[in-house]
Amino acid sequence: MPVGLEAWITQIPPITRGWLALSVLTSLAVQCQIITPLQLYFSPRAFFNYQPWRAVTTFFYFGSISLDFVFHLFFFMRYSRMLEESSFANRRADYFWLLLLSSIMLLCLSPLFNLPFLSSSLAFVPIYLWSRRHPSTPIALFGLITITAPYLPVALVAFSWLLNGSWKAAAGDLVGCAVGHICWFFMDVWTREMVGGENFVSRTPAGLKRLFGDPY
Template sequence: MPVGIEAWVTQIPPITRGWLALSVLTSLAVQCQLVTTLQLYYSPKSTFINGQLWRAVTTFFYFGPISLDFVFHLFFFMRYSRMLEESSFANHKADYFWLLFLSSIMLLTLSPLFNLPFLSSSLAFVPIYLWSRRHPSTPISLFGLFTITAPYLPVALVAFSWVLNGTWRAAAGDLVGCAVGHVGWFMRDVWTREMVGGKTVFSEAPVRLRRLFGEQ
């Protein structure tokens, strides 16, 4: 069994694998009471005024206590982040990291407006949304119950999260993630192609970042 798990993990592309590992380790650390959620959440005052800069990072890796909702978000983010990294961003890891980095900055800016101390599920919806827009005709079976086409996937997942938690507030972060994902898709697939006619800082990682990932 360990060999099988190790083989499965090593097959996940690096950015998705790192994101998955840090998310699982963060929730386990909270579950084992090594840290508390009060040390992880994001707020502009605690982060930038009190100098607790790590909060701008840990907010993206805590998916909540280990539960059905935790498994739900982790499974779908891992599945579609992996598929996106293996297809659209194959051999372009720096561009994928840049997409997530810019999306993270947007989410940190929007967080106070929607009272979102944790932004992990919001960021997770960015690759889900982008993948769904780039594969508009792909049929998807949800839990073996019904089939939809890819563009309806984010809406279906937000609705399921709403039902799972019993309140629309639980789905607010997912909706914000969809909005940020839409901006990312527009800037990469619409603006650069139809309005600019070439690559921009929003669609391509800076040269130094590409070199850091061993890409030219």
């Protein structure tokens, strides 16, 4: 591996790096016909029929290697990394807890919206949360237009819609934005403007903090 590429990979925070590596390896395994997408998708019937791994693999398959794959993977990696380096700096357990809760919510919503693969949905959670926590940050989207951060998720969903030619292709992204909004509300708005204090989203279990070696 080239030194420059290796250095770039090691600079990515651990949670984002692990997610990125598993996603790339999963798509490469499908591309090389080692496994098939039929072995990865999530459905409640398959899950309860002694196939529990589907509740995990559904979050790592972004589709076959294509423009849509590169699009989702690039923006997920970029904003997940920025969020982990800023809001969750030295708080790996808190970031993992956010993604775990988001994954559980997405698994519950999957049958309602007929979403067998939830990777892009989960990827939009850190994108949405980062955009809400940096409301005044200008973003040059594709080098063509400049928007402020809160409009980023909407712009990316619209681009995904255009890229795939169907609103159904963007349904998973929209569900991800909805879950991201729920997490942002309980982590930021609820604790700041309403009853205050910690809640099930902002309070990371002590056991998870011990596992990651984070301070209590």
